[in-house]
Amino acid sequence: SQKIEQNSEALNIQEGKTATLTCNYTNYSPAYLQWYRQDPGRGPVFLLLIRENEKEKRKERLKVTFDTTLKQSLFHITASQPADSATYLCALGRGDDKIIFGKGTRLHILP
Amino acid sequence: GAVVSQHPSRVICKSGTSVKIECRSLDFQATTMFWYRQFPKKSLMLMATSNEGSKATYEQGVEKDKFLINHASLTLSTLTVTSAHPEDSSFYICSAPGQGRGETQYFGPGTRLLVL
Numbered sequence: 001s002q003k004i005e006q007n008s009e010a011l012n013i014q015e016g017k018t019a020t021l022t023c024n025y026t027n028y029s030p031a032y033l034q035w036y037r038q039d040p041g042r043g044p045v046f047l048l049l050i051r052e053n054e055k056e057k058r059k060e061r062l063k064v065t066f067d068t069t070l071k072q073s074l075f076h077i078t079a080s081q082p083a084d085s086a087t088y089l090c091a092l093g094r095g096d097d098k099i100i101f102g103k104g105t106r107l108h109i110l111p
Numbered sequence: 112g113a114v115v116s117q118h119p120s121r122v123i124c125k126s127g128t129s130v131k132i133e134c135r136s137l138d139f140q141a142t143t144m145f146w147y148r149q150f151p152k153k154s155l156m157l158m159a160t161s162n163e164g165s166k167a168t169y170e171q172g173v174e175k176d177k178f179l180i181n182h183a184s185l186t187l188s189t190l191t192v193t194s195a196h197p198e199d200s201s202f203y204i205c206s207a208p209g210q211g212r213g214e215t216q217y218f219g220p221g222t223r224l225l226v227l
Contacts, residue, residue, distance in 0.1 A: 009152075032214055043115075043204045043218030044155070089154070093214060098145070103154040 002028040004102035006090055012108045013080050021075040021105045023090030028100075030092035033066055033073050038087045038104065047088075048075075080109045113139045115207050117219035124195055125227055132190045132222045134161075134205030140185035141207035145216070146178075149202045161188040161205075195226040 005024045013019040023033070032051045036044035050057045050066045050073070057064045063076040077084050087106045093099040114137040124130050134144055142163045147155040159180055160168040167180035179191040192199050203222045209215040 034214070034216075036218075041202075041221065041223070043117075043206070043221045044216075045218070046215050049214055091216075095214070098157065098160065099216060100157070101155045103152075 002026070002092075002100065004028075004090060004092060004100060006088075006102040006105045008105045009103070010106040010108065012110055015080060015082060015109050015111050017080055019077040019080045019084070019107055019109070021088050021090075021107065023073040023075070023102055025071050025092060028071075028092060029094070031095045032093050033064075034091045034093065034099065035062075035064060035073075035075050036089040036091060036101075038089055040087075044089055077107075082109045082111050085109045113137075113207070113209055113217040115205065115217045115219040117203075117205060117222050119222060120220060121223045121225075123225045123227065126196055127194055129191055129193045130195055130224060132192075132203055132205075132224075134188045134190070134207075134219050136186045136207045136217075139207075139209075141188075142185060143208060144182060144188040145206045146180065146188075146190050147204045147206070149204060149221075155204060158190075161190075163188075192224065195224070197226045200224055200226045 003026045007022040034049045035047045038044040048064045061078045065074045087104040089104045090102040091099045116135045118133045144161040146158045158173045161180045161182040163182045169175045182188040206216040206218045
């Protein structure tokens with residue numbers, strides 16, 4: 001069955017450093033991959049989408065890479081700030097609107 | 112960006128009662144909406160796809176008679192948890208795809224259900 005793994009359940013990063021989160025998947029051929037941010041008690045908020053034919057996407061301090069050979073995406077936050085502390089979810093989709101989520105990584109940016 | 116609202120944000124009910132949760136797209140139309148549930152420190156699990164004007168599509172293992180979905184208009188979908196039990200206590204979240212290709216999902220703020 002299809003599986004999405006976000007390697008770290010929790011990650012502590014010093015303020016100002018780059019945070020890198022990993023998403024791996026198996027038994028699935030996504031047309032696109034997304035990253036969401038979720039704060040406690042809130043719904044997820046869309047951050048970035050990257051398609052299967054794209055290697056890298058950037059948005060301000062965020063960068064996403066997508067390697068369909070390795071079946072992996074990396075999500076980077078540069079110059080991290082305490083306000084970046086949240087749970088980050090990886091999600092995969094195939095174009096029928098339905099997407100499946102990983103369990104998320106809780107990121108703590110330490111001041 | 113597009114806004115999705117949910118009501119209520121929190122609800123506490125007694126075991127055996129039914130609870131209705133509303134999901135609204137505020138500034139766009141949504142022929143499709145999705146219902147998820149999320150347990151603490153767990154991922155979002157898709158429960159069902161709500162389709163305007165037709166029956167909802169349920170994911171494997173989700174009881175359609177227990178989780179009734181009605182998509183009465185292009186901006187409103189409702190999820191009714193019937194005969195709720197303590198194990199139904201969870202965080203319920205809806206989403207609607209954005210315009211265009213519909214790949215981006217806009218999520219509601221979620222509804223925390225506690226069944227006593």
